[in-house]
Amino acid sequence: xxxxxxxxxxxxxxxxxxxxxAGEICKKYGGSRVLVHYGSSSAIKSGxxxxxxxxxxxxxxxxxxxxxxxxxxxDTLVYEGIELCxxxxxxxxxxxxxxxVIDSAKAIALGVHYDGDFWDLFAKIAVPTQSLPVGSVLTxxxxxxxxxxxxVISHYENGVLKKKGLNTQLNVPKFxxxxxxxxxxxxxxQTACGACDIMCHVMERYFTNTQxxxxxxELCEAVLRTMKVMLPRVIKDPHDYEARANIMxxxxxxxxxxxxxDREQDWASHHLEHELSALYDCAHGAGLAVITxxxxxYVMSHxxxxxxxxxxxxxxxxxxxxxxxxxxxxxIQALRRLWGEAGLPLNFEQLGARKEDIPTLVANIGQDNHxxxxxMVLDKKQxxxxxxxxxxxxx
Amino acid sequence: xxxxxxxxxxxxxxxxxxxxxAGEICKKYGGSRVLVHYGSSSAIKSGxxxxxxxxxxxxxxxxxxxxxxxxxxxDTLVYEGIELCxxxxxxxxxxxxxxxVIDSAKAIALGVHYDGDFWDLFAKIAVPTQSLPVGSVLTxxxxxxxxxxxxVISHYENGVLKKKGLNTQLNVPKFxxxxxxxxxxxxxxQTACGACDIMCHVMERYFTNTQxxxxxxELCEAVLRTMKVMLPRVIKDPHDYEARANIMxxxxxxxxxxxxxDREQDWASHHLEHELSALYDCAHGAGLAVITxxxxxYVMSHxxxxxxxxxxxxxxxxxxxxxxxxxxxxxIQALRRLWGEAGLPLNFEQLGARKEDIPTLVANIGQDNHxxxxxMVLDKKQxxxxxxxxxxxxx
Numbered sequence: 001x002x003x004x005x006x007x008x009x010x011x012x013x014x015x016x017x018x019x020x021x022a023g024e025i026c027k028k029y030g031g032s033r034v035l036v037h038y039g040s041s042s043a044i045k046s047g048x049x050x051x052x053x054x055x056x057x058x059x060x061x062x063x064x065x066x067x068x069x070x071x072x073x074x075d076t077l078v079y080e081g082i083e084l085c086x087x088x089x090x091x092x093x094x095x096x097x098x099x100x101v102i103d104s105a106k107a108i109a110l111g112v113h114y115d116g117d118f119w120d121l122f123a124k125i126a127v128p129t130q131s132l133p134v135g136s137v138l139t140x141x142x143x144x145x146x147x148x149x150x151x152v153i154s155h156y157e158n159g160v161l162k163k164k165g166l167n168t169q170l171n172v173p174k175f176x177x178x179x180x181x182x183x184x185x186x187x188x189x190q191t192a193c194g195a196c197d198i199m200c201h202v203m204e205r206y207f208t209n210t211q212x213x214x215x216x217x218e219l220c221e222a223v224l225r226t227m228k229v230m231l232p233r234v235i236k237d238p239h240d241y242e243a244r245a246n247i248m249x250x251x252x253x254x255x256x257x258x259x260x261x262d263r264e265q266d267w268a269s270h271h272l273e274h275e276l277s278a279l280y281d282c283a284h285g286a287g288l289a290v291i292t293x294x295x296x297x298y299v300m301s302h303x304x305x306x307x308x309x310x311x312x313x314x315x316x317x318x319x320x321x322x323x324x325x326x327x328x329x330x331x332i333q334a335l336r337r338l339w340g341e342a343g344l345p346l347n348f349e350q351l352g353a354r355k356e357d358i359p360t361l362v363a364n365i366g367q368d369n370h371x372x373x374x375x376m377v378l379d380k381k382q383x384x385x386x387x388x389x390x391x392x393x394x395x
Numbered sequence: 396x397x398x399x400x401x402x403x404x405x406x407x408x409x410x411x412x413x414x415x416x417a418g419e420i421c422k423k424y425g426g427s428r429v430l431v432h433y434g435s436s437s438a439i440k441s442g443x444x445x446x447x448x449x450x451x452x453x454x455x456x457x458x459x460x461x462x463x464x465x466x467x468x469x470d471t472l473v474y475e476g477i478e479l480c481x482x483x484x485x486x487x488x489x490x491x492x493x494x495x496v497i498d499s500a501k502a503i504a505l506g507v508h509y510d511g512d513f514w515d516l517f518a519k520i521a522v523p524t525q526s527l528p529v530g531s532v533l534t535x536x537x538x539x540x541x542x543x544x545x546x547v548i549s550h551y552e553n554g555v556l557k558k559k560g561l562n563t564q565l566n567v568p569k570f571x572x573x574x575x576x577x578x579x580x581x582x583x584x585q586t587a588c589g590a591c592d593i594m595c596h597v598m599e600r601y602f603t604n605t606q607x608x609x610x611x612x613e614l615c616e617a618v619l620r621t622m623k624v625m626l627p628r629v630i631k632d633p634h635d636y637e638a639r640a641n642i643m644x645x646x647x648x649x650x651x652x653x654x655x656x657d658r659e660q661d662w663a664s665h666h667l668e669h670e671l672s673a674l675y676d677c678a679h680g681a682g683l684a685v686i687t688x689x690x691x692x693y694v695m696s697h698x699x700x701x702x703x704x705x706x707x708x709x710x711x712x713x714x715x716x717x718x719x720x721x722x723x724x725x726x727i728q729a730l731r732r733l734w735g736e737a738g739l740p741l742n743f744e745q746l747g748a749r750k751e752d753i754p755t756l757v758a759n760i761g762q763d764n765h766x767x768x769x770x771m772v773l774d775k776k777q778x779x780x781x782x783x784x785x786x787x788x789x790x
Binding site: 001002003004005006007008009010011012013014015016017018211212213214215216218219221222223225226229230241242245246249250253258261262 | 396397398399400401402403404405406407408409410411412413606607608609610611613614616617618620621624625636637640641644645648653656657
């Protein structure tokens with residue numbers, strides 16, 4: 001087990017009706033001039049923005065609004081948000097939405113206190129030292145950004161869209177308001193993409209070379225098994241509150257690092273997917289559904305027993321003691337079946353990606369000597385092979 | 396699933412050598428005049444108190460010391476600590492020890508800011524509103540107090556020793572320094588008592604009437620299975636670092652309420668045990684090893700399938716679909732076997748308790764109409780029966 005630091009001070013308000021206390025909660029954490037940050041039309045149409053605004057104003061809070069966050073959020077809106085926060089003396093940002101909105105809010109919060117181009121922070125040219133407090137009203141279970149240290153922002157670099165992540169303790173939100181009912185009106189595809197992202201956040205941590213970390217392994221499998229049961233339930237009945245609730249809380253625990261504190265983690269699949277969503281603007285969860293199983297098949301030989309364990313403990317496959325590889329492969333196929341039945345793409349064609357773009361994807365991921373992953377370190381040739389396997393997979 | 400609030404801002408520093416950063420960490424959280432609070436001789440003899448003191452002084456912190464905390468910590472030392480903190484203008488308490496020392500530190504921290512007898516807070520006559528910051532250097536994996544809202548203090552009431560718990564967000568420590576190596580020199584019996592306490596913290600939450608809370612159920616089973624594997628390892632080899640580490644982190648997660656956020660919890664076994672340790676001054680974990688399986692057998696009929704699930708999922712028992720009760724009983728026996736083999740007592744005689752004291756134990760627990768538990772609500776007659784079953788169990 002590796003030494004670790006774990007500090008997740010986010011204050012979670014979970015369950016029905018919690019968004020109606022948004023004003024009270026913002027006030028508790030010192031908000032008096034709050035930027036309500038949100039995405040496109042759905043949060044407005046549903047009346048959520050109005051309800052949250054009313055709750056804040058009822059608590060005597062001045063509300064400033066900035067909408068328009070897109071999936072794979074852009075730096076352009078972050079610049080706009082920073083300007084707006086400075087002009088309006090904003091002292092807190094309340095993200096009403098999913099991971100994209102929260103990540104955008106985190107970037108604005110860091111940028112307000114940075115005396116320069118906020119992109120320096122994401123480009124790792126400068127280290128952030130201060131941030132505005134950020135809270136959220138979560139509307140999709142997926143990214144886990146409501147309780148995590150991470151934020152991912154997209155921007156154009158020499159005409160190429162790049163996604164860059166920044167992990168810092170300053171990114172951990174002060175509070176999160178999580179009402180599973182708010183996720184009931186999501187399109188099934190978005191629900192499935194979110195569930196896939198949640199499972200991948202766990203798997204990036206589960207496949208590790210660190211030995212003798214049973215507790216965290218068990219926690220990983222606990223979250224994965226829950227998702228295996230609950231994903232088909234919400235696809236069948238979007239109004240299944242209990243399934244929505246289990247998934248929503250799983251989304252937080254999958255990415256607050258409870259499932260990975262003590263180990264070397266991988267993250268190759270996430271980085272490969274970032275290239276897909278940068279090139280095709282596809283949903284992050286959809287890209288993961290295509291890349292992750294291909295990655296699993298490619299790296300499986302590095303530790304077959306780990307994948308056999310995954311198959312048995314998560315999907316209840318029968319262990320083949322004579323040939324553990326068949327069990328390992330069965331587990332990967334069971335994962336694909338779960339995701340496919342939830343409506344997720346499983347190869348390039350279904351995703352809307354093109355095999356002939358693979359050289360571009362691989363070129364964009366980094367310099368010639370660039371590697372990805374830690375469970376098995378992949379060079380560019382190997383990364384190419386993973387993309388090819390994802391492209392060629394026969395559904 | 397019930398609505399919940401979850402807020403555990405404790406900053407964990409986990410792993411080898413972390414105690415050497417105690418000074419730096421105390422400073423980070425504002426300590427300049429720190430009360431180092433500890434138990435009896437072991438932390439002094441091992442040199443830990445000296446090392447921690449040196450680290451604090453190296454960071455320019457003024458150290459004030461108060462030792463002498465006993466297992467089942469007394470109010471008398473709390474009064475002394477409050478006086479000392481006020482006299483010396485202490486601005487932080489660093490507990491170096493286990494649950495008793497941390498609980499004592501929490502009570503002192505609350506008392507310093509309360510303008511009256513601190514016992515009012517534990518007697519629920521007054522509600523605490525402020526507390527000194529508390530941190531810990533943990534030396535035993537057991538109570539989970541390093542990351543929990545709870546503190547338990549003993550005091551004499553009309554000549555009878557009473558244990559009273561106080562749960563408040565103010566009790567959540569600012570930080571915890573957790574080096575599993577520090578637990579390697581514990582006597583085997585204390586290690587086993589700690590492991591039992593950890594498992595019972597989970598089981599008090601696991602046996603619930605709240606439905607459809609799969610994620611948290613899975614997390615409970617994950618912690619319990621880990622303990623099942625790791626307890627025999629540390630009993631066999633006290634210097635097994637990985638086993639110590641898994642158990643230590645399990646102790647925190649077992650009682651920070653991650654395993655119980657969404658549900659009605661029970662806590663009857665804990666309260667019955669408090670009467671045992673108040674009367675006999677036995678170790679809390681030892682009392683739990685006697686009471687909990689007896690409680691399980693008594694309440695099992697309330698939901699046999701829940702206990703069958705426990706048997707199958709935690710202890711790998713074979714499910715008897717024709718007669719689930721036999722599976723449920725097998726699980727309880729497997730638990731007793733695990734604890735017995737770790738050297739824990741399993742009945743009154745082994746604990747040093749006497750069957751003829753049962754009327755006293757039951758009288759002390761509360762008024763005539765007093766009840767315990769939520770999974771199955773027990774009146775005094777039923778509580779008596781649980782004590783009797785614990786007394787009579789044939790090893």
